[in-house]
Amino acid sequence: MKNSNFKEKAFRLLQQSVYRTQRFMQGRNGTDFLSKDLYRLALILFVISLFIRNAVLSGIVTVLMAYVLFRTLSKNLGARQRENALYCEKRRIFLSKAAFEKRKWDDRKTYRYYVCPSCGRKLRVPKGRGKIEVHCPCGNSFDRKS
Numbered sequence: 684m685k686n687s688n689f690k691e692k693a694f695r696l697l698q699q700s701v702y703r704t705q706r707f708m709q710g711r712n713g714t715d716f717l718s719k720d721l722y723r724l725a726l727i728l729f730v731i732s733l734f735i736r737n738a739v740l741s742g743i744v745t746v747l748m749a750y751v752l753f754r755t756l757s758k759n760l761g762a763r764q765r766e767n768a769l770y771c772e773k774r775r776i777f778l779s780k781a782a783f784e785k786r787k788w789d790d791r792k793t794y795r796y797y798v799c800p801s802c803g804r805k806l807r808v809p810k811g812r813g814k815i816e817v818h819c820p821c822g823n824s825f826d827r828k829s
């Protein structure tokens with residue numbers, strides 16, 4: 684009997700603290716992609732700083748953590764959402780460029796990539812065919828060595 688009473692109290696206490704935390708976070712930004720990635724970066728730098736004792740690195744970790752905390756607790760939702768949207772867009776562009784560079788590297792023995800001088804589109808042509816005329820879907824064609 685005594686044991687179940689203790690469990691009940693502990694559960695109620697836990698419920699209360701969850702409820703209080705939820706109320707505290709109401710109207711605040713919480714965690715978003717930008718905060719999560721900054722937190723991961725801070726964590727990586729923190730682990731590095733354990734091996735390389737450097738005041739500047741420790742300072743960067745502290746500032747990053749403070750900024751993550753500020754963004755999470757911020758009530759200026761408009762500004763935080765704009766920052767997050769800008770970050771997500773830059774991240775998307777970076778990842779698509781990185782994926783393209785990886786594909787170029789994987790194909791390096793069988794394909795060559797050229798940029799159309801007229802529209803800027805990236806074109807892939809098979810390697811080792813000598814001098815060829817490259818046709819772009821925009822209608823432009825140009826001579827290149829493959």
Ligand SMILES: [Zn+2]
Pocket residue numbers: 799800801802803804819820821822823
């Ligand atoms: Zn073109």
